[in-house]
Each structure stands twice: as structure tokens, then as C-alpha cells.
Amino acid sequence: MAKMSLRLIPSLKDIPKAQWDRLANPAGQPANPFLRWDFLYALEATQCVDGETGWQSLHLVAEDADGALVGAVPLYLKSHSLGEYVFDHGWAHAYEQAGGRYYPKLQAAVPFTPVPGARLLAQDDDTRTALARALCSVAHEVQASSVHVTFASGGDIKTLSDQGFAHRIDVQYHFQNPGYENYDNFLASLSSRKRKNLRKERARAQQGLEIVHLSGADLASEHWDAFFAFYQDTGQRKWGQPYLTRAFFDHIGQTMAEDILLIMARDNGQWIAGALNFIGGDALYGRYWGCTEQRPNLHFELCYHQAVEAAITRRLARVEAGAQGEHKIARGYVPVLTHSAHWFGDSGLHEAVAAYLDHERAQVEQNVITLDAFTPFRKSAPDLSLPSKGE
Numbered sequence: 445m446a447k448m449s450l451r452l453i454p455s456l457k458d459i460p461k462a463q464w465d466r467l468a469n470p471a472g473q474p475a476n477p478f479l480r481w482d483f484l485y486a487l488e489a490t491q492c493v494d495g496e497t498g499w500q501s502l503h504l505v506a507e508d509a510d511g512a513l514v515g516a517v518p519l520y521l522k523s524h525s526l527g528e529y530v531f532d533h534g535w536a537h538a539y540e541q542a543g544g545r546y547y548p549k550l551q552a553a554v555p556f557t558p559v560p561g562a563r564l565l566a567q568d569d570d571t572r573t574a575l576a577r578a579l580c581s582v583a584h585e586v587q588a589s590s591v592h593v594t595f596a597s598g599g600d601i602k603t604l605s606d607q608g609f610a611h612r613i614d615v616q617y618h619f620q621n622p623g624y625e626n627y628d629n630f631l632a633s634l635s636s637r638k639r640k641n642l643r644k645e646r647a648r649a650q651q652g653l654e655i656v657h658l659s660g661a662d663l664a665s666e667h668w669d670a671f672f673a674f675y676q677d678t679g680q681r682k683w684g685q686p687y688l689t690r691a692f693f694d695h696i697g698q699t700m701a702e703d704i705l706l707i708m709a710r711d712n713g714q715w716i717a718g719a720l721n722f723i724g725g726d727a728l729y730g731r732y733w734g735c736t737e738q739r740p741n742l743h744f745e746l747c748y749h750q751a752v753e754a755a756i757t758r759r760l761a762r763v764e765a766g767a768q769g770e771h772k773i774a775r776g777y778v779p780v781l782t783h784s785a786h787w788f789g790d791s792g793l794h795e796a797v798a799a800y801l802d803h804e805r806a807q808v809e810q811n812v813i814t815l816d817a818f819t820p821f822r823k824s825a826p827d828l829s830l831p832s833k834g835e
Contacts, residue, residue, distance in 0.1 A: 448507065452503065454503075456484055456501070459516070461482070467513065467515065486700075487692065493555055498523040499527070499551075499555055501520060502582075504516065514567070515572070519550060520552075520555065521550060522549050527555055529594070535797055544790060548589070557595075560764075560783070563594075569603070590788045591609075600785070611805070612783070612785070612801050616765075616779075619778075620761070620778060627756055635821070638820035641774070649739065649749075653739070655710075658708060659706070663706060670715035671715075671718045675688065688732075703724075705722070705723055707750045708746075718735075721751060723760075728754055744775060748763075748765060748772060748775045749775065773818050781808070
């Protein structure tokens with residue numbers, strides 16, 4: 445392996461955007477918008493991370509002899525376990541009850557974003573292995589108790605497992621598009637009763653409303669003003685305090701407009717609800733929803749049904765609608781496994797968590813088999829080949 449040096453950087457502004465993006469979204473592979481320099485730097489530039497947020501940027505980078513970036517990990521030193529969607533509060537409580545210090549810890553992730561993707565950003569296996577090993581060294585260096593690599597790709601999980609990380613799995617619900625020509629084609633794949641239920645649900649949700657899809661140059665400040673009010677309402681109810689600032693939405697609206705699909709509902713000229721999606725190379729990613737006026741089934745309409753229609757129209761292979769939610773199954777979303785990897789400096793804690801995760805994985809895998817039986821599809825529905833974006 446060529447000579448390589450590793451270091452920590454406190455901000456992505458210290459790394460050329462083009463070099464980061466070349467590793468995060470290699471040419472010829474479907475793009476993941478959340479790994480883009482623009483998205484991660486937007487979190488830093490608008491104070492969603494760093495400062496008093498409990499997320500301190502501490503990215504790990506690998507450079508060749510000429511100083512060019514050859515590897516990277518989006519990494520954060522954390523003083524809590526909020527905004528991660530892979531829950532370790534029980535581990536933290538047990539360890540501290542036993543006299544240990546769980547925080548700070550290291551989190552290799554996209555903050556506030558439960559979207560699977562690469563975390564060891566590199567173009568060759570040797571560099572990925574070097575990054576995985578370095579994570580443990582960094583934990584010792586910054587006196588972190590542990591390293592948590594969440595929503596990682598399958599390749600990253602293998603590399604991390606080979607370095608002694610414990611493997612955890614969980615379940616999300618994704619819509620899979622096997623090549624539907626239109627939404628009616630999708631409905632035809634459902635059982636008669638489920639198809640009828642979805643039509644009734646959608647008709648009730650849409651009654652009296654105008655639903656608008658906004659992307660690119662169509663996005664304006666009035667839309668972000670309305671959506672931020674929706675987001676604040678959801679954030680205050682779910683988390684007590686929203687994670688993202690108003691400035692963040694302006695920032696991504698300026699730098700990532702073509703990657704955004706904002707689905708909004710309007711009643712008599714007033715915006716009352718919205719769902720924010722990001723457009724990837726082969727997927728539509730549903731991220732945030734909110735409303736200022738409660739309407740029956742409107743959450744399902746904007747977040748799930750409209751997203752399915754948009755994915756089919758854009759010839760995208762799937763919709764990833766965020767964490768949790770067995771209610772998504774009835775709306776055509778199927779259970780999919782997600783993966784994370786965990787390492788602890790205390791060998792006793794590491795062994796205890798690894799043993800627990802062995803048991804948990806078996807339970808989750810059995811749960812997926814059970815959930816799969818409740819999908820709404822006709823048993824004779826055809827298995828069509830997956831399209832690529834733009835085909």
C-alpha cells in the first residue's frame with residue numbers, strides 16, 4: 445500500500461469539496477446526497493453541529509504523500525446519544541451505573557439522518573481497513589469510550605467486523621420499485637382489499653387540498669418559511685427541540701436545490717403541511733414532515749403515497765422513508781435490514797454488548813420474516829427488473 449498519513453480535521457472547510465465528493469460518491473455509482481460535502485458542511489455552517497449541540501466535528505482523513513485525499517470518515521465526538529436513530533441509551537446507563545464513563549463517544553454517521561450509506565470513504569480495501577483501525581486509535585487519543593458506525597454499508601460492516609467491531613442490525617421500511625410504469629401499475633400489484641383501502645385513504649387525505657411538488661429553481665423562501673414552521677412543530681413534539689436551524693434550510697436550498705423534492709399541501713392559499721425529500725441516484729429519501737393543521741391521513745399522503753408516485757415517475761428504484769414505522773407496510777413499504785458497528789475500549793463492556801447483539805440479531809431477523817408476511821402485495825405479483833435512474 446502506498447504511503448498514507450491520517451489526521452483529524454475540525455471542519456469540512458479544511459478539505460477541498462471536489463476531493464471529498466470524489467470519495468463520497470464515486471463516478472458510476474448511485475449518488476447519496478447526504479454524503480455530499482454540501483450537505484455535511486451545511487450542518488456545520490448553520491450551527492446544527494458543533495458549538496453547544498453535543499456534536500463536535502472531528503472528521504478522520506487519509507492523505508497520500510502529495511497531500512491528496514484518499515480516505516475519509518464523517519466523524520463526530522458526542523456528549524449524548526440524541527439524533528442517531530440507533531439507540532444505545534441502555535448501554536450508556538448500565539456502564540455508568542457500573543462506574544464507567546460512557547461520554548464522550550465517537551459517532552461515524554451523517555447527523556440526524558438514518559440513511560444507509562458508506563462511512564469508510566475510500567476507493568480501495570486497504571484504505572478502508574486503515575480507516576477502520578484508525579477509529580479505535582482516535583478513540584484512545586480523544587479519550588472516547590467507544591466508536592459507533594451507524595447506518596453503514598454492507599462492505600463497511602465486513603471491514604469493521606474484521607477489526608473486531610460488534611455488528612448490530614435493525615429494520616426500516618422501503619418502497620421497492622421493480623419497474624412500475626405508473627402508480628396504477630403499482631396498485632395493480634396489491635391485493636384487492638389493500639388496493640381499495642389505499643384509494644379511500646388517499647381520497648380522504650387530498651379532499652379540498654392542493655398538493656404541490658417543488659424542486660430546483662421552484663424552491664423559494666416562502667416555502668422554506670412554511671416548512672420550517674412544520675418542522676418545528678414536529679421537532680418540539682418528538683424531540684423537545686428541533687435539531688436543524690432555519691439557516692440550514694436556506695443553505696441547502698442554495699447549494700442542493702436540484703437534490704431536493706419538497707411536497708407541500710395548501711388549503712385556500714395557505715400552506716398547512718409539507719414533507720422534505722432528497723433525490724439520490726437511485727432512491728428518494730424522505731426526511732422530515734410537519735403540519736400546522738391536522739387532517740386525516742395527510743401524513744401518509746405526503747410522506748408515503750406522494751413519495752411512491754414521485755419515485756415511479758422519476759424511475760427511481762426505491763423510497764427510503766426514514767426510521768421505524770410498521771404502519772408503512774400497509775402502504776407498500778417492505779422491511780429491510782440496516783446495519784451498524786460498535787467498538788468499546790473497555791473489553792468487558794465490548795464483550796457484553798457483542799453477546800447481546802448476537803441474540804438481538806437473531807430476534808430482528810425472525811421479526812423481518814414475520815413482518816414480510818403482512819405486505820399488501822398479491823402473491824402472484826410479477827417480479828420486474830429494477831430500473832436505473834434516467835432509463
